Amino acid sequence: MRFTREFYCRDVLEVAPDLIGTILVRNKGINSSRYLITEVEAYRGEEDQACHARFGLTSRNAIMYDAGGKVYVYLVYGMYWMLNIVAGAAGTPQAVLIRGITGYDGPGKLTRALEIDKGFYGEDLVMSDTLWLEESPVKHRFIQTFRIGIDYASEPWKSMPWRYLIRPQELSASKISIV
């Protein structure tokens, strides 16, 4: 079952952990592939000094100010596309960075594998026929740590436990082999 708008229009700190263990579907027309989401990070509002919205509304982060369910894609280090899911109500700039899926560890590697780039900026996961999310087939537990690659941020944002990853023991379990 594909997620509806309401799922995404909650606070990012609720949406992010709920995305662990859900299914990312990439339809390239002739063939569609399904991946289980294993790792995400939450970025929350203009006050979050690690978030791209910390300087307010800009052309790059504009989609984050939309209602949840849209895709926020941007280029980092001149060569890697980052896939984010916009969360929260309209006017609240929040997003979930997809850091890992089954088969691919790392946000830059998974976008390269799924052929996701600037063209997906603003894509609506509720309506799209090329990219969407579906409910988790199995309930997964997760652990939390601080976010990666945000040394530029100040405290307390740098240390917020807003990185969520599937428990290692559940990764090795056979229950995720269905994907």
Next chain:
DNA sequence: AGCAAGATCGGT
């Protein structure tokens, strides 16, 4: 208009 820095990755 110029420039520093970046939500990364792969090779030393």
Next chain:
DNA sequence: CCGATCTTGCTG
């Protein structure tokens, strides 16, 4: 640890 690579957004 370091370089690749180029867009973004701040600063002047």
